[in-house]
Amino acid sequence: MNLLSEPIGLPHYLVVGAILFVCGMICMATKRNVLGVLMGIELVLNGANLNFIAFGSPLLRPAGGGSLGLDGQMIAIFVIVLAAAEAAVALAIALNYYHTHLTVDVDQGNELKG
Amino acid sequence: MIAVNWHTCFFFLLALVACASAVAVVVTGDIVRMACWLVTALAAVAGLFFLAGADFLGAVQLMVYVGGTMVLLVFGVMLTSRGPFVSMKTGGGQWIMALVVGGALLTILLQAALSVPEWSAPERSQAEAAVPPTATPLGMGLMGIRVDQPEQPNRLLRRGMSGYLLAFEIISVHLVVVLVGAAYLARAKRRIEPERLQLHDLKTSES
Numbered sequence: 001m002n003l004l005s006e007p008i009g010l011p012h013y014l015v016v017g018a019i020l021f022v023c024g025m026i027c028m029a030t031k032r033n034v035l036g037v038l039m040g041i042e043l044v045l046n047g048a049n050l051n052f053i054a055f056g057s058p059l060l061r062p063a064g065g066g067s068l069g070l071d072g073q074m075i076a077i078f079v080i081v082l083a084a085a086e087a088a089v090a091l092a093i094a095l096n097y098y099h100t101h102l103t104v105d106v107d108q109g110n111e112l113k114g
Numbered sequence: 115m116i117a118v119n120w121h122t123c124f125f126f127l128l129a130l131v132a133c134a135s136a137v138a139v140v141v142t143g144d145i146v147r148m149a150c151w152l153v154t155a156l157a158a159v160a161g162l163f164f165l166a167g168a169d170f171l172g173a174v175q176l177m178v179y180v181g182g183t184m185v186l187l188v189f190g191v192m193l194t195s196r197g198p199f200v201s202m203k204t205g206g207g208q209w210i211m212a213l214v215v216g217g218a219l220l221t222i223l224l225q226a227a228l229s230v231p232e233w234s235a236p237e238r239s240q241a242e243a244a245v246p247p248t249a250t251p252l253g254m255g256l257m258g259i260r261v262d263q264p265e266q267p268n269r270l271l272r273r274g275m276s277g278y279l280l281a282f283e284i285i286s287v288h289l290v291v292v293l294v295g296a297a298y299l300a301r302a303k304r305r306i307e308p309e310r311l312q313l314h315d316l317k318t319s320e321s
Contacts, residue, residue: 014227023136032202057166085292092299
């Protein structure tokens with residue numbers, strides 16, 4: 001029960017953020033559905049946001065000082081707004097892709113041979 | 115009898131839910147189930163925000179992500195799927211490559227997160243730390259006034275303490291432009307099949 005009685009520190013949050021980031025990256029790399037790739041991006045952004053919040057939290061302030069303070073939450077707000085805008089544009093692009101190709105498989109969109 | 119730290123307990127509960135849901139998003143093939151697991155993961159991340167003392171950000175995460183972006187994603191799924199169970203399989207080689215790269219990245223990130231000894235010990239214990247509500251300082255910071263840092267002793271740093279008014283303006287205009295552009299891109303276009311196009315041409319040439 002030593003794990004449950006100690007206060008949590010910054011590395012706990014960083015580990016969770018790293019796991020979310022890596023899951024999102026694998027999701028982006030392996031999904032063939034356009035919307036699956038989009039969900040991977042959302043996971044990556046959430047992992048990064050969690051790190052910003054943890055570095056700016058007054059509860060997890062490291063011993064030597066150097067906390068982000070309120071700036072961390074400010075950056076997280078901007079990331080959330082940008083993620084919402086990015087999701088809207090990506091869904092519009094996915095709809096256009098579906099109209100032209102009648103599928104949402106990203107492997108089918110290879111006319112440019114890239 | 116060890117006094118259980120409830121902050122730590124809730125943290126581990128929410129972290130477990132977030133990580134398990136993220137892994138479930140990766141391994142699930144069905145797109146609708148992926149969306150459901152993503153909702154769980156985002157809600158658990160919002161709970162972690164609350165636990166870290168960011169109450170306004172947690173509420174924003176719940177409203178914007180779980181409420182807004184997920185509705186957008188589910189509508190995208192509904193508008194672009196042709197059958198009830200569309201599953202696209204990924205090849206084994208791609209899975210192995212992605213797992214190797216992801217495992218390497220996770221190793222590097224974990225090593226970096228655990229390598230700084232100052233981070234592992236919080237300055238104050240969570241019991242005696244008072245967490246003020248953050249909505250008012252965030253709003254004042256967006257208006258250009260940093261109420262959380264009333265005076266900065268360093269003169270060079272004081273120049274940068276003018277708040278986030280310019281960034282707020284930029285992101286507002288950016289959001290408006292992006293949403294207008296998304297509405298323009300996603301507007302309903304009538305698709306004309308090739309054979310009907312030829313019929314139409316024939317009719318116009320006859321008349």
